[in-house]
Amino acid sequence: MNSRAYYGEYGGQYVSESLMNILDEIDREFEAAIKDPEFMKTLGYYLKQYVGRETPLYYAERLSEKYGTKIYLKREDLNHTGAHKINNVLGQILLARRMGKTKVIAETGAGQHGVATATGAALFGMECTVYMGAEDVKRQALNVMRMEMLGAKVVSVTSGSNTLKDATNEAIRTWAKTAEDTFYIIGSAIGPYPYPKMVKEFQSVISREAKIQHMEAEGRLPDVVMACVGGGSNSIGMFADFIDEPSVELIGVEAAGKGIDTEEHAASMAKGRPGVLHGTRSYLLQDDDGNIKLAHSISAGLDYPGVGPEHAYLHDTGRATYVPITDKEAMDALMELTRLEGIIPAIESAHAVAYAFKKAKEMTADQSMIICLSGRGDKDVNTISDYLAGKGYLN
C-alpha cells in the first residue's frame, strides 16, 4: 500500500495496471514542479494576467445587515471563464506541458471544467477532447458551444445515466488507452492519487488569498468558512489554508436535491457509504449490491454520486461539517443574493449561500463568515428561468 496516497482510510489508486506507471510519473513531476520556482512563477503569471487573480473578498453589506452577521463572498465567479475551475486547469496543463504531453482530455458535468480545459488548451495550443454526458450536453448547450468555439472536441457520452459519472468513466477508459501521449485533467478533487492532492494544491490559492484578505479587513481569522461540495474542488481550495486553524469552522454544503429522504439527491456524505469509484475510496451513493446510484441535483456541477477522499477524511475526523441543502433552498438563496447584492451566482454556489443564511442565525454581529462563490450563474439562466416558470428542470 502506498500510504502517501491516503487520507486516513480514503483515497488510494484504484486504477488499471496500465495507469500505474503514468500515475507515478505524474506524482514525481507534480512534486518537482511545485517545488520549482520557475514553474510556480509561470503559474502565478497566468493566474494574475490571464485569469484576473486575485479575486475580491467582497463584504456583502446588505446580506450582512439582513442576516445579522458579517458575510464575505470570495468572488471566484469573477475569474476568466466564470468559475474556480480555471485555477486547477492552468496548474495541470502547465504540468502536462512540462511532461511533454501534447493532448489533454477532461470530463465535465455542467461544462465549467470542460470550458476551462478547452480554454487552457487553446491558450497553450494543445489538442483537447472533453467527455460530457449526453444529458448534460442537452442541458448545457451553451457551454458545449463555447468548448467547440475554443477548438475542443466534445464527445457526448451515452452510457449509464448519461451524466458526469459516465463522462468520467469514458474519460478514464480513453486515458487508459492513450496515457502515453495524453494528460487527463481532472477537475474535481477526486480520482486516483495524486489527483486529489493536485486539485487541492492548485485550488488552495482561494483560501490563501481569502485568509490574507480577511485579515486585512477584520484583523483576525473568520469564524466560519463554507463552500458547496460536489466532487469537492472549490471547497477543498476554500478549506486548504484554514484546515490547520482550529478556531475556523469549516462547512461543506452538499446537494440534497429534492430532499435527503427522497431517492433524488447527491448527498454522498449524508446518505452514502465508503466505496471505490473513479480511482479513489470515499463516500459513495450505492445500492445493496455495490452498484453506484444516480445522483440528482438541479445543479449539474453537484450532480455526482461521490466526493473527494480528503473531504471524507475531514468528515470522519470532525474537522469539517457537511450539511445538505435542497434544490429549492438553493434557488431561493440564488434569488436572494441576486436581488440584494446584484450578483447572480451559479446554482452550485447558491447551495453554500443557502446554508450561510441558516448558519447566520447562530452567529453574532461581530462574527464573520466567508462563502466561496465558486462560479457565476450565466450558464444557469435557462435552468433558472424554467425553474421560476414552474416547469421543473431537465434532469
Added chain:
Amino acid sequence: MNRIEQRMDELKRSGKKAFITYITAGLPDMARTGEIVKAQEGITDVIELGIPFSDPTADGPVIQQASYEAIQAGASLKKTFALMDELRAGGSDQPIVFMMYYNTISNYGLEEFAIRCKKSGVDGLIVPDLPYEEQDALRDALDKQGDATILIQLVSPVSKERIGMITADARGFIYCVSSMGVTGQGGTYHKDVIEYLKSVKNAAKIPVMMGFGIRTPGDVEPMKNIIDGAIVGTHFINLMREADFDPGVAADYAIRFKNELN
C-alpha cells in the same frame, strides 16, 4: 490444491496451451449462464464469470452493455454465488474465476466475501481496478481461507519495471493485457507487444496468458510461442449473442479454438 493451479500443472505436463473464456454472469439470465459454463466443462481450461458492475471502467462497449443488461435482468454478486453453489453441487470441477470491480467486493465486506468464495468454489479473482499496491487487504482476507481463492495478477504493455514485482509471488497464471485501455479492441495490440510478452514470460514462474482483443486462434499466431494460452471475452459475448446463447455453440467454439491453439 486450487483448481486453477491444478489445471495449469496438467497443461504443463501435457505441453498444451490454455484456452479461457469470459462471460458476464446473468446475461441473458443466470440459468443460461449456468448452461454456458456447464457446456464448456472439460474443454475450456478456465472460465471467467464477469460480475456486472454499474461503472465498468476497464471494459469496452460490448462488456459495458452486457453488464448493463445483466443488472437490468436482476444479476448480482449474491445471485452469482448462488449459481456457483448450484454448479458445484451438480458436480462441476471447472476452474472458475470471478472478474469484478473492487467496489462490489468492498461493499460485500472483504472477510465475508473471501469466506463466501471458498464456500461456493470460486477459484480465483481478477479485479481490474485493484493494482498491486492496493491488494494487501483483499489478499489478507483470501489468505485466511487457505488456497481456496487466488488473486490473478494483470500486467500491461506499459508495466515495464513493475513486471518483476507483480509476477514475483503471483499465482495461477499471469493475465497479460495485449493493448492499452479497455477490453474488446479487436486485434490492435500494443506496438511493442512481442517484446513485452517476452519480458513477462522471462520474469514469470507461472503460465502467461494473453487477453483483450482476441477473436480467433489466428490472432495469437504471432505470439504463440511465447504465451501459454489465450483469453477470449468480448468476442465470446458477441458470439453468444449471435447464437442466442446456445450452449452448444459455446462448446463448439471452445473445442475448435483449443484444437487450433494446440
